Amino acid sequence: MIRSLLVVSGHELRSRLRDGTALLLALVAPVALASLFGLALGGEDPPLRASIGIVDLDGGEFPTSVRREALATDELRDVLTLRDYDDEDQAGVAVDDGEIGAAIVFPPGFSDSVGAGEGGEVTVLTSDSTPLAGVIANSMVDQISALVEARTLAVRASLDAGVPADEVRLFVEENGAAGPTLTLDADPMAGGKVDGAVHYASGMAVLFAYLVVSTSTRGLLTDRQLGTLSRLRVAPVPRWTPVVGKGIVGFLLAMTSVCATWASSVLFFGLSWGDPLAVLALCGAHVLAATAITMLVAGNARTDAQADGYNLGIAFASGILGGSLVPLHALPDFLQALALFTPNGWTSTGLAGLAAGGDLASVAGPIGVVCLIAVVAGSLAALRFRKGLLG
Incomplete structure (x- = not known):
């Protein structure tokens, strides 16, 4: 046979x-x-681009530093474009129309809330038609969450240790407990281009x-x-x-x-x-x-x-x-x-x-x-x- x-x-x-x-x-x-x-x-240049909207209702230092760190990241230097929008509705329309692939919304008082150790949440708007932008936006938010958690824990630990409330923010910053620098090393984009x-x-x-x-x-x-x-x-x-x-x-x-x-x-x-x-x-x-x-x-x-x-x-x-x-x-x-x-x-x-x-x-x-x-x-x-x- x-x-x-x-x-x-x-x-x-x-x-x-x-x-x-x-x-x-x-x-x-x-x-x-x-x-x-x-x-x-x-070739050496990434074949894809990602446009992400930023809605800064906070006006504090935190959104500004996030923007600065994201644009300085090696993996995203030639990939990422950030655009400003006045409110969440405007950014949502831009995502739906394909003008941008995703949007990150910082709520009012976010920086003050984080500085006081009370935490905070940001909102991410994504579209199924632009998955790369969604991946990058969610990765940025994950890193922001890590920063917020680290800062919150540092503030609470300082208060428990007896540091006066009006001196906690300065104490935390001087002792390097503001949290890790924003990077995308754990992101799927890291280590090679799409x-x-x-x-x-x-x-x-x-x-x-x-x-x-x-x-x-x-x-x-x-x-x-x-x-x-x-x-x-x-x-x-x-x-x-x-x-x-x-x-x-x-x-x-x-x-x-x-x-x-x-x-x-x-x-x-x-x-x-x-x-x-x-x-x-x-x-x-x-x-x-x-x-x-x-x-x-x-x-x-x-x-x-x-x-x-x-x-x-x-x-x-x-x-x-x-x-x-x-x-x-x-x-x-x-x-x-x-x-x-x-x-x-x-x-x-x-x-x-x-x-x-x-x-x-x-x-x-x-x-x-x-x-x-x-x-x-x-x-x-x-x-x-x-x-x-x-x-």
Whole structure:
């Protein structure tokens, strides 16, 4: 049984390598497109910008120092733009209209409240359409919260120690207990720029997985037209051998394509997709799902040309809906919801998380969902083959 499977797989692999189509789709096209995106979006300057509104209803020193420290932060020097607004309603309209990506609102008396050790809260306005600005604004507020907490604790400790109330503020400042300097070292922006080249390189790898696998699965329809499957039925081999053999070759070619695109982006442009083991596991699950889906298409198509058309449509529809071609956050809400029904959507989300510093555990969910899609599609394909091509 294993020998017959190896013979069928070896024959399929030689056929794909001889006609050149597999090599074109597996290596040349995705690597070339990923390289173009690397050249277009790579470089030293961050490809994204973030505009954040500041509503200073306090008028004290604290908002001024926050603004000064944020603009002086190395990670945000060429990324962040701050704009002033008179009140929260005006800033909210600007966020809704896309004029700014987020806004931070300092309430009246904030600096005095913090100086007296009574704490204080600021408000953050964000928009789903501009996630980078939201990340930066929330990171700034997290750091502000740390400053406020440190100052509050210092003031209370000074009062408990017997320092007169009118001397507490000066005492705290002279003893360096005003809290840490505002930095964004713990922010996802720190340690590297947000690189669109990573998104599009991985997107090309994910997209072409469908096209690469389809070069093998469509061969089942060709074999049916040529009578090869009929001859295999009377041979002393299991009926599922040609299906599994072609599926294995398609899977291996698609994984080779993904790895080649990944390696080229790393070697030529210095990009990082994240934890290698997690990337490999997630991409492997995606390729498995792509193989199952193209098998299902082959089982329902009447001709190889029809299968090619279906697979091409599915590949690009999944690529667009699933964030392989267009970032998910740039899509309307209802399309983002539809992305959850595609393996591309889960894979793109997982790869984005890995590029931001996630590990294997952080993508366990996406891997599980993509594998579930593969199992469902593969089971339906097996039933279809049993009733159709192999019946």
